[in-house]
Amino acid sequence: MATAALFISTHEDSGKYPRLAGMIPEAAPTRPWGLIAGKHWQIASPEGEDVAVTDEAEHTRGECAAGMVEVSGQMRLDSPRGTVEDLQDGTCTEWINRDFPARCAVFDEAIWRNIASTLPTRSVHYCIDRFEYPNRKGQYPVIFVTWHEAESLCAARSERLCTEDEWTFACEGEDALPYPYGYVRNRETCVIDRPWILVNERELERRDSTLALRELDALWQGEASGARPLCRSHFGVYDMTGNVDEWTASIEREGFRSIGKGGYWGPVRARCRPSTRVHNEDFYYYQIGFRCCADARSSADAAAE
Numbered sequence: 001m002a003t004a005a006l007f008i009s010t011h012e013d014s015g016k017y018p019r020l021a022g023m024i025p026e027a028a029p030t031r032p033w034g035l036i037a038g039k040h041w042q043i044a045s046p047e048g049e050d051v052a053v054t055d056e057a058e059h060t061r062g063e064c065a066a067g068m069v070e071v072s073g074q075m076r077l078d079s080p081r082g083t084v085e086d087l088q089d090g091t092c093t094e095w096i097n098r099d100f101p102a103r104c105a106v107f108d109e110a111i112w113r114n115i116a117s118t119l120p121t122r123s124v125h126y127c128i129d130r131f132e133y134p135n136r137k138g139q140y141p142v143i144f145v146t147w148h149e150a151e152s153l154c155a156a157r158s159e160r161l162c163t164e165d166e167w168t169f170a171c172e173g174e175d176a177l178p179y180p181y182g183y184v185r186n187r188e189t190c191v192i193d194r195p196w197i198l199v200n201e202r203e204l205e206r207r208d209s210t211l212a213l214r215e216l217d218a219l220w221q222g223e224a225s226g227a228r229p230l231c232r233s234h235f236g237v238y239d240m241t242g243n244v245d246e247w248t249a250s251i252e253r254e255g256f257r258s259i260g261k262g263g264y265w266g267p268v269r270a271r272c273r274p275s276t277r278v279h280n281e282d283f284y285y286y287q288i289g290f291r292c293c294a295d296a297r298s299s300a301d302a303a304a305e
Contacts, residue, residue, distance in 0.1 A: 029213055029214065029217040030217055031043050031217055031220065032044040033213055033216070033217065035208060035213075036142065038207075038208050039144060039149070039207045039208060039284075040142050040143065040144050040145050040149070040207075041142070041143055041144045041207075041213070041216055042134075042139075042140050042141070042142045042143065043140040043220075043224075045138065045139050045140055045224060046138065046139075047136070047138075047139075048136040048137050048138030048139040048224075048225075049136065049137040049138050049226075051066050051067040051136065052066065054067070054130065054136075054137050055067065058130065058236050059236075060130070060235060060236035062127075062296075063127075063296050063297050064127035064294065064296060064297065065127065065159075065294065065297075067129065067130060067135050067136070068127040068128060068129055068130065068135075068294065069127065069128055069129075069130050069170070069235055069236050069237050070125075070127055070235075070296055071124070071125070071126055071127070071128055071166070071169060071170045071235045071237075072123075072124065072125040072126075072296070073123075073124065073169070073173065073174045074121035074122070074123055074124075074174050075121060075122050075123075075124050075165065075168075075169045075174070075176075076116055076119045076120075076121055076172075076174070076175075076176040077119060077120045077121060077122055078119075079118075079119050079120055081115075081118075081119075084119065084176055084273050085273045085274055087112075087115055087119075088107060088112060088176070088178050088271075088273065089102070089104070091107050091108045091111045091112040091115070092104035092105075092106070092107055092108075093106050093107065093108050094106040096185070097267075101263075101267070101268045101269045102269060103185070103193075103267065103268075103269060103270075104178065104185065104271075105184070105185045106183065106184050106185070107178050107183040107184070108183075109182075109183045112176075112178075112183065113175065116175060116176050119176070121174075124165070124166070124169055125296050126166055126293055126294065126295060126296050127293060127294040127295070127296050127297075128162060128166060128167070128170045128235075128237055128291065128292075128293045128294075129159075129237075129291035129292050129293070130236065130237060130238060131225035131226055131238050131239060131291070132225055132239055132243065132244060132246065132289050132290070132291050133145075133150075133153065133154075133289055133290050133291050133292065135225075135291060135292070136225065137224075137225055137226035137238075138224050138225065138226060139224060139225055140222070140223075140224050140225070141222065141225060141243065141244045141289040142289055143216075143244055143285075143286060143287060143288060143289050144207050144212075144216075144284050144285070144286065144288070145247070145284060145288060145289060145290060146258075146281065146282050146283060146284045147161075147247045147257065147258035147279075147280075147281040147282075147283070148281050148282065149284075150247045150289075150290035151249075153290075153292075154290075154292035154293075157292060158294075159292040159293065159294045160249075160292065160293055160294065161247060161248060161249050161290065161292065161293070162246075162248050162249065162291060162292065162293035163248060163249045163250075163251055163293070164248040164249065164250060164251055164259045164261060164275055165251050166248070166293050167240070167246065167248045167261045167262070167291075167293075168261065168272055168273055168275075170233060170235055170237045170240065171233050171237070171240040171241065171261075171262070171272035172233075172272035172273060173233060173234040173235065176272075176273070177234075177272060178271050178272060178273070179241060179270075179271060179272065180231070180232065180233035180234070180237075180240045180241055180272060181230060181231070181232070181233075185270075189228060189230045189231050190228055190230075190231035190239065190241050190242035190243070190270065191221070191222060191223050191227075191228060191231070191239070191242040191243045191265045192241060192242035192263070192265060192266075192267075192268075192270040193266070193267050193270070194221045194265045194266055194267070195266075195267070196266045196267055197218065197219050197221075199215070199219060199286070200215055203215040204216070204285070204286060207284065215286070216286050219286050219287075220286070221265045221266075222243050222244055222264070222265050222287070223243060225238060225239060225243075226238050226239070231243075239262075240261075240262050240272065241262050241263055241270040241271060241272065242262070242263060242264065242265055242270050243262075243264065243265060244262075244264050244265075244287050244288060244289040245260045245261070245262060245263060245264045245276070245285075245287055245288045245289070246260065246261050246262050246288075246289055246290050246291055247259070247260065247261075247288065247289075247290040248260070248261050248275075248290075250277070255277055256277060256278075256279065256280050256281060257281055258279055258280060258281045258283065259275050259276065259277055260275060260276035260277075260279065260288065261275055261276075264287040264288075265287070266287075
């Protein structure tokens with residue numbers, strides 16, 4: 001049988017972990033998938049835009065390392081009146097679907113702003129990756145990553161996995177917006193609401209297998225980081241809703257530490273505040289990626305770089 005080499009994508013961290021090249025049937029994938037460290041998948045693509053060029057164009061780096069965005073402000077918190085998520089749901093004026101996963105087309109901005117103004121707040125200040133890992137404009141997200149693996153990959157960059165609150169605030173801002181771009185759901189702004197495809201989970205059991213690759217290729221509906229310029233939060237963080245789910249670290253004392261945020265390309269909530277709390281730290285899937293966070297540095301540290 002004729003074979004074709006499996007393409008291995010390259011990016012700024014290509015020297016930090018080994019690459020694994022394999023052989024696959026010629027007709028198998030429709031995209032040039034790369035297998036990283038024998039377990040993660042990523043569509044092979046050019047190196048993407050230089051991080052320094054992106055930083056200069058975006059003007060959101062602040063006191064953070066190259067490729068990251070400085071985030072600071074007052075985060076809206078849950079109150080005795082109810083959780084922020086539930087209070088937001090009460091201001092939805094046009095539902096796409098009330099059943100799970102609930103999707104709202106339009107939130108009443110005036111009513112929500114009035115409620116949000118009464119909520120307690122907490123001051124936050126930190127750095128977050130501008131794009132989904134590997135955090136480079138024009139490259140595709142790395143997927144099939146467990147929570148533990150995401151934590152290790154962030155640590156290899158002297159960073160850490162974002163907490164769920166850090167991720168949420170970077171998405172919703174001080175107004176606790178339901179969507180990073182506002183109060184009205186837009187299927188064109190971010191990669192959301194694409195049709196759900198039945199998954200053959202047995203073929204995904206071995207991440208490095210040809211079967212997993214074929215299934216992944218059939219399921220994939222994501223895009224390269226930064227492909228949707230309007231899918232950007234107030235702080236300048238991209239692709240926070242849709243595209244791929246993202247691992248974050250739980251702020252709760254009980255339950256799994258592994259919390260999913262943002263939703264993927266399918267017909268799911270794809271909002272800033274909701275989270276997925278049912279998958280353990282060793283879970284991986286075809287649409288799960290992550291991004292990293294770090295403590296904000298002093299101005300002197302940033303200037304010295």
